Amino acid sequence: MQALVLIGGFGTRLRPVTYDLPKQLIPIAGKPMLYHALDLLPREVDRAVFATGYKADVIAEYVRAHPHPRLAIRTVPEAEPLGTGGGMRNAGDGIGDPFVLLNSDVISDVNVTALLAFHRERQAYGTMYLHEVEDVRPYGVAALDARDRIERFVEKPEPADAPSRWINAGVHVWAESVLEQIPRGRPVSFEREIVPGILDRGVYGFRSHGYWEDAGTPERLLHAQRLLFDGGRGGASPLPSGASGTGPVAVGRGVSADGGSFGPYVTLSDGVSVRAGAHVENSVLLEGAVVGAGATVRNSIIGPNFEIPPGRHVLDAVLANARPP
Ligand code: GDD
Numbered sequence: 001m002q003a004l005v006l007i008g009g010f011g012t013r014l015r016p017v018t019y020d021l022p023k024q025l026i027p028i029a030g031k032p033m034l035y036h037a038l039d040l041l042p043r044e045v046d047r048a049v050f051a052t053g054y055k056a057d058v059i060a061e062y063v064r065a066h067p068h069p070r071l072a073i074r075t076v077p078e079a080e081p082l083g084t085g086g087g088m089r090n091a092g093d094g095i096g097d098p099f100v101l102l103n104s105d106v107i108s109d110v111n112v113t114a115l116l117a118f119h120r121e122r123q124a125y126g127t128m129y130l131h132e133v134e135d136v137r138p139y140g141v142a143a144l145d146a147r148d149r150i151e152r153f154v155e156k157p158e159p160a161d162a163p164s165r166w167i168n169a170g171v172h173v174w175a176e177s178v179l180e181q182i183p184r185g186r187p188v189s190f191e192r193e194i195v196p197g198i199l200d201r202g203v204y205g206f207r208s209h210g211y212w213e214d215a216g217t218p219e220r221l222l223h224a225q226r227l228l229f230d231g232g233r234g235g236a237s238p239l240p241s242g243a244s245g246t247g248p249v250a251v252g253r254g255v256s257a258d259g260g261s262f263g264p265y266v267t268l269s270d271g272v273s274v275r276a277g278a279h280v281e282n283s284v285l286l287e288g289a290v291v292g293a294g295a296t297v298r299n300s301i302i303g304p305n306f307e308i309p310p311g312r313h314v315l316d317a318v319l320a321n322a323r324p325p
């Protein structure tokens with residue numbers, strides 16, 4: 001079975017880091033959010049097609065350099081961003097029946113084996129994993145009937161127009177023929193333009209009760225990192241030599257942090273340097289970032305090779321050397 005993985009969007013809410021790097025490659029708890037999303041795919045899924053938009057070449061290069069241990073991956077780039085539906089149509093030829101559709105910014109412990117079993121049992125046309133949230137406004141919202149059939153689906157509703165608190169978790173199973181419903185060669189939002197019109201073919205919702213987060217904003221990305229570490233799915237490692245404090249911390253290769261201290265929930269990518277007296281907590285530091293002596297970094301995402309001067313205090317920030325194009 002194949003999975004179609006949607007990898008696009010400009011990552012506007014994670015700028016300036018995303019001026020250079022697609023958000024899917026930002027590491028969370030030791031590895032890119034994209035590879036955490038792929039971890040959700042069960043053994044039955046052995047191939048993945050990446051529908052890539054923004055920075056497609058950077059994704060393709062990463063995949064070449066870091067082959068997935070289990071999945072054969074094929075990337076299909078878009079000449080221009082086609083949206084979720086347009087990306088599916090562009091990349092979906094030969095995807096097979098049924099296929100798994102996966103958003104690449106979802107951090108969760110949803111059980112896709114159970115989702116597939118549910119989908120087959122109902123002989124559904126499509127089945128969407130649903131997660132319950134308080135604030136549904138940034139998501140797609142589904143209303144279910146007594147048999148879990150989706151009766152109504154509204155993408156990013158006003159609160160008064162939200163039919164429930166159950167949202168599209170970004171993990172679905174679809175019949176291959178759904179692709180024929182999507183016009184080719186122009187941007188299409190699958191959630192806005194296609195899903196509402198195909199509900200009568202038998203689209204079901206499967207409720208998740210585990211943890212879930214869309215890592216598309218700095219706050220949610222750092223929350224996703226805490227969920228991964230707490231759920232034992234983060235790459236927690238011992239503190240770097242000469243460092244003090246508390247984990248969990250994921251430490252890449254060639255990290256130096258002698259005399260530095262760490263609060264919980266930190267990713268230190270390859271080549272990061274944390275100088276004496278500096279403190280880092282609840283943050284992600286990308287390759288080669290430097291935290292100067294005595295500086296502090298809290299609740300922040302620090303881009304590749306960015307240097308925080310000695311003694312500075314960084315709080316709730318996204319910092320990078322990258323510039324708008
Ligand atoms: N190939 C391609 N091309 N992929 C795209 C494009 C595009 O133009 N635009 C977005 N994507 C990918 C993103 O990388 C992400 O994996 C997925 O499609 C959804 O896009 P987001 O931009 O992250 O959308 P969202 O988070 O606002 O809403 C979506 O996800 C929610 C759950 O996280 C919707 O599917 C909602 O219904 C859902 O609740």
Ligand code: MG
Nearest residue numbers: 105214215216
């Ligand atoms: Mg998203």
